[in-house]
Amino acid sequence: MNSIHHHLARALxxxxxxxxxxxxxxxxxxxxxxxxxxxxxxxxxxAEDDKSAIQGATESRITLETSLAAGEGIEQLTLxxxxxxxxxxxxxxxxxxxxxxxxxxxxxSYTETIDGQDLILDFDEPLNDEGHxxxxxxxxxxxxxxxxxxxxxxxxxQGAEHTLENIPTIPVVGITGTEALSQWLEQQPWVQSWNxxxxxxxxxxxxxxxxxxxxxxxxxxxxxxxxxxAFPLGIPVALxxxxxxxxxxxxxxGIATTYVNIVRGTPLFLQIYIAFFGLPLAGIxxxxxxxGVIVMMLNSGAYxxxxxRAGILAxxxxxxxxxxxxxxxxxxxMFYVVLPQMFRMVIPNLTNxxxxxxxxxxxxAAVGVMELVMYARTIVASTGSITPYIVAAVFYLVIxxxxxxITRHLEERALGHQTRRRTPVAASAASTSEEA
Amino acid sequence: xxxxxxxxxxxxxTLALAATLGLAACGGxxxxxxxxxxxxxxxxxxxxxxEGTIAFATSPxxxxxxxxxxxxxxxxxxxxxxxxxxxxxxECEYVNIDFDGIVPAIVAGGQADAGLSGISIxxxxxxxxxxxxxxxxxxxxxxxxxxxxxxxxxxxxxALNQETVRIAVQSGSTGEEHAAEFFPxxxxxxxxxxxxxxxxxxxxxxxxxxxxxxxxxxxxSEAYDNEHVVYTSATGEEYAIAVSKDNPELLDAINxxxxxxxENGTLDELIAANMG
Numbered sequence: 001m002n003s004i005h006h007h008l009a010r011a012l013x014x015x016x017x018x019x020x021x022x023x024x025x026x027x028x029x030x031x032x033x034x035x036x037x038x039x040x041x042x043x044x045x046x047a048e049d050d051k052s053a054i055q056g057a058t059e060s061r062i063t064l065e066t067s068l069a070a071g072e073g074i075e076q077l078t079l080x081x082x083x084x085x086x087x088x089x090x091x092x093x094x095x096x097x098x099x100x101x102x103x104x105x106x107x108x109s110y111t112e113t114i115d116g117q118d119l120i121l122d123f124d125e126p127l128n129d130e131g132h133x134x135x136x137x138x139x140x141x142x143x144x145x146x147x148x149x150x151x152x153x154x155x156x157x158q159g160a161e162h163t164l165e166n167i168p169t170i171p172v173v174g175i176t177g178t179e180a181l182s183q184w185l186e187q188q189p190w191v192q193s194w195n196x197x198x199x200x201x202x203x204x205x206x207x208x209x210x211x212x213x214x215x216x217x218x219x220x221x222x223x224x225x226x227x228x229x230a231f232p233l234g235i236p237v238a239l240x241x242x243x244x245x246x247x248x249x250x251x252x253x254g255i256a257t258t259y260v261n262i263v264r265g266t267p268l269f270l271q272i273y274i275a276f277f278g279l280p281l282a283g284i285x286x287x288x289x290x291x292g293v294i295v296m297m298l299n300s301g302a303y304x305x306x307x308x309r310a311g312i313l314a315x316x317x318x319x320x321x322x323x324x325x326x327x328x329x330x331x332x333x334m335f336y337v338v339l340p341q342m343f344r345m346v347i348p349n350l351t352n353x354x355x356x357x358x359x360x361x362x363x364x365a366a367v368g369v370m371e372l373v374m375y376a377r378t379i380v381a382s383t384g385s386i387t388p389y390i391v392a393a394v395f396y397l398v399i400x401x402x403x404x405x406i407t408r409h410l411e412e413r414a415l416g417h418q419t420r421r422r423t424p425v426a427a428s429a430a431s432t433s434e435e436a
Numbered sequence: 437x438x439x440x441x442x443x444x445x446x447x448x449x450t451l452a453l454a455a456t457l458g459l460a461a462c463g464g465x466x467x468x469x470x471x472x473x474x475x476x477x478x479x480x481x482x483x484x485x486x487e488g489t490i491a492f493a494t495s496p497x498x499x500x501x502x503x504x505x506x507x508x509x510x511x512x513x514x515x516x517x518x519x520x521x522x523x524x525x526x527e528c529e530y531v532n533i534d535f536d537g538i539v540p541a542i543v544a545g546g547q548a549d550a551g552l553s554g555i556s557i558x559x560x561x562x563x564x565x566x567x568x569x570x571x572x573x574x575x576x577x578x579x580x581x582x583x584x585x586x587x588x589x590x591x592x593x594x595a596l597n598q599e600t601v602r603i604a605v606q607s608g609s610t611g612e613e614h615a616a617e618f619f620p621x622x623x624x625x626x627x628x629x630x631x632x633x634x635x636x637x638x639x640x641x642x643x644x645x646x647x648x649x650x651x652x653x654x655x656x657s658e659a660y661d662n663e664h665v666v667y668t669s670a671t672g673e674e675y676a677i678a679v680s681k682d683n684p685e686l687l688d689a690i691n692x693x694x695x696x697x698x699e700n701g702t703l704d705e706l707i708a709a710n711m712g
Contacts (some may be wrong), residue, residue, distance in 0.1 A: 045616045052620035061559075063617070091559055097670045103575060105672045138559055202544055277632070280639035287639060288625075368604070368625040368636060378626065381536035381608030384543040384564040 005069040035162055039065040039132055041151055043142065043170040047179075047254040048379055049215045057175045057183065058142040062087070062137045062151060066164065068096075073158045079135065080152040083383035088139030089114065094121060098131035108133070126158075146174035157331045177215050182207040205387045206283065210386040214378045219375035223361040226289070226371065230296035231354055237301030242308040256305070263302035269363050271295055276367040292364045300357045307349045348414070351407040354398050373394070482524065482689045484549045489527040490686075492677075493548035495535035495571045497606075500654045500710045501554040512676075512710040513552050516571060519702055520701045521679075521698045523693035534628045536608030539564055544680050549679070549686060554648065556673035568690045570674030573704060576614045577649040578603070578667040579656060581637060587644060592667035596644060597621045604633035604642035608672055611647035618669070619646075634660050644691075646671070650711065678702050 044061040047053040054060055062081070068074065081087055089112050096106040109124040119137065127133065142149055148169035155162055175183075185191045185207045197200040244256035263271070275295045279286065286294070287384035315338045323333035367372040484490050494513065496504045502511040509530045521528035531548045533541050538551040542565050556574070557567045578596060580587045587595040596603065597619040605612035608627040617623055624662055625642050627633050633645040634655050645652070649668060677694075679687040697703045 042617050044613070051612070051624050052616045052622075077570055095670075095672065103670045105573075105670050120623055158597075255561065276641065277635045277639050302465055323611050326656060336500070367630055367632070368627050369643060370626075374607070375625065377628070380540050382560065384540045386540065386544065397454070 009154055011111070012040050019406060036074065036133075036157070036164060037067045038164055038166045038168070039067050041065070041170065043140070043149070043172065048174075048211055048382070049176075049218065051378075054142065054170060055096045055173050055175050055179065056142040056146045058141070058179065060140045060142060062135075062140050062170070064135045064137075064151065064153065064167070065097075068127060068129065068131055068133055068135050072126050074127040074133075074155055075123060076156040077121045077123075077133075077355075078154050079115050079121070079137070080154075081119065081137070081140075082149055082151070083096075083117055084143040085149060086139075086141045087119070087137050089119070089137075091136075091138040092142045092414055093134070093136040093138075096127065096129055096131050097134055098129050102132050104131075111130075111252060141434045142170075142172040144175050144180075146171070146172040178210045178216070185210065201325045203355070203390055204387050207386050208379070208383055208385050208387040209391060212376065212391045215379060216372060216375050216388060216391050216395060219342065219372035222289075222369070222371045223358065224399075226292050226296060226361045226369075227354070227358045229293045230300060231357055233293070234297045234300040234304055234357075238308055240306030241301060241305035242312065245305065245309055246312065260305055264306075268295075268299050268360055269366070272363055272367055273297060288367075288369055292361075292367075292369045294358060296361065296364075299360075300353060303353055303356075304350065307346050307353065308342065309325075311346040311349075312338060314345060315341045345414070348407045348410045351403055351410070353406075355403050359396060360398055409413075455605050471495060481685065482526075482686045483671040484526065484686065485546070486529075487624045489529050490517075490521050490524060490550065491529045491531050491548040492530045492550050492552040493538045493541050494551075494553040495538060495629075496530075496532060496649050497535070497631045498554050498648075499658065500650060502552075512572065512706055513554060515706045515710065516697070516703070517552050519697055519706065520690055520693040523696055524689055535606055535630070536628065539608075539678060542680050545680055545682070549683070551692065554651070554675050556648075557676050558610065558613075560675075561678065564671035564681075565678040566684070568677040568679065568687060569694050570676045571651075571694055571698075572675040572707065574648045574650050574673050574675060576611060576646065576669045576671045576673075577665050578615075578644050578646045579634075579652050579660075579665045580635070580644045581664045582662050582664045584643065587666055589666045593618075596654075596667065599623070601644065602642040604636045604645045606630040606633060606647060609647060613697050614669065615646040615672065619694070631655070634663065 041062070041064045043054040045052050045054050046060045046065070047057045052248070064079065092112060094108045094110055096108055098104045098106060106129075110121045110125070111121070113120040119136070125279075149172050150169045151167055153164035153167060155164060181217045191206050195205060241256045241260060244252040245260070247256075249254055272292075272295055275291060278289070319337050319341065320333050323337040324330070327338065361371050362373040364371050365377065370376075372392050372395055376388040379388040380386060443568065464472050481659070493516075494502045494509065496502045496509060496511075498511070500511050501513045502509060504510075514530065517530070518528045533547065535553060538548075538553055538555065539561055539681065542551045551565070554572075554574075555561070555567075557570060561567070563617045578592065587601070595601070598623050601619070601622040603615045603619060603622050603627050604627060605615050607628050609630070612624065612626060616624065619682070622644075625636065630647060633647065636642040637645050638660065644666075645663075649665075652665060656665070677690055679690065697706075
């Protein structure tokens, strides 16, 4: 059959050569009737923590795409899925992709039979079109332990059976501990009755809680990393700005005041957008993470500048005068006398700024930084449960609650120092107003 | 002083209680509403969150399907939503929710009656919500900067599947799934907004963007003419309207409306008008 085809094609080409000269070059390359070839064989990723990982014991899908030449006459295709992997024929999709760009879809009519691990497709009409044949098998569960899964396939073309060569293996990773725990939980009666309550299922689904915990933890480290770098780096920026704002020179004062006013007067969200999409257009290319750190640093620098300025002004003028009278220079008086007192005073305010900055790292989710909220979002999108957001909230509170407690303690201590010098009546009045 | 301690806690407790009740009410509302109208299909009696209004959740960052132009919701989906509301004799309202939040919002209820935002039917989403009959079929495409010589139409399938390649995708989209399955070696960068994916490619935060072909083409022709398509895949995704599983009456009503709009040619007109 093949040889007849070849002969015909050659004869045709020869005729064209004679008749149409140079045009023949184009016509003389008919597609030889080659065998069906594998284009790709993939599994659909199904892991929460790694978007491109395929894990065992979790629903997936196998996609096998093969290329067909014209006139192959494929009558039957058998897909052998290895032992240990289960699949279903529900939603099974068999499609021919044709056209120059393979963008025309044609449904293929077939009858499917399952024989053990074999999925047999008998095509109602032999496939004779040139193009790609795409087969999607849904409801696939790969083995729990993972491993490289080798799908095999054979087909019957014009009465002869052939094996489909070069099918790549599907790399499947073993199920993680939390995933296994989640699947175990799903079987428990108390979890099932817990999840029957709509409110509890949406906000506190135990199965999603355990799977989202390690995923959101990745985001937690990212958020912490951003703030742990941005905050300390923001302190020198803020000090510099504070000195500039208190400078005798109008120019320094003007620059610092303008900067602080602009940064404090615009939303951080907007600043992030400008930095991430604006700076690269201006030719400044900084990778994602350092750029996030820089934006957060510059932002908190402006806020801390005001904290430091107020703190410096709050240190009694007598301190500077006393230091100067001991022979210290202006700079010495500032560094050895004023700043240490100032820092002690502003620690509660700095802690609050740290808390704000930590919470604001969530805004980086909008520009593709994989932080806490972004990880939670991706699981919410794939599960339809709000539970990952609750898990994310816990990760914020783990940091913010102890810190606000420390701040309150520091504030109370500062207040205690002052009230000792006052009359008891005045002290209690002060503390009541503080509570209100 | 001591008498102040108790009232200090009271407002917090009240707030917490109110919040819990509020959330519970939100979660429970569609279920109870759904069960009250036990009418046969076709009588046109549907329950929505606000009587007389149908609220569609949409993420208007997806031209030519949904987009905001001068504060107006425009695009195929938006026109379709208004036509369906007309058929049902309801006012049409759009609720702006980021794409990856739409299906969860329909599951939770309380924010919108249905999701209409170029949502492809996938088995995963079908587990969470019901889908109407599809009204449009779309495929996947990948675009890169036109001056990118490393990734071209000839080598896209391999060149995109490299560890050094960053592909921008919309969080929760089929484009994200497609890129994850067929370019597993590449690094995916997720953005809540699809428009930001294109800006990210411009800005060099990503090398390529993967998403539905109609939208990619529209974005390239309107705003990003220095990017071009290097890869397409006929995934044949069907766009449909997502409705809560607790509101089958609304699903029936929407399906009937789509059928009418399909039969009288309105759907084709809307597609022709928006896919210019």
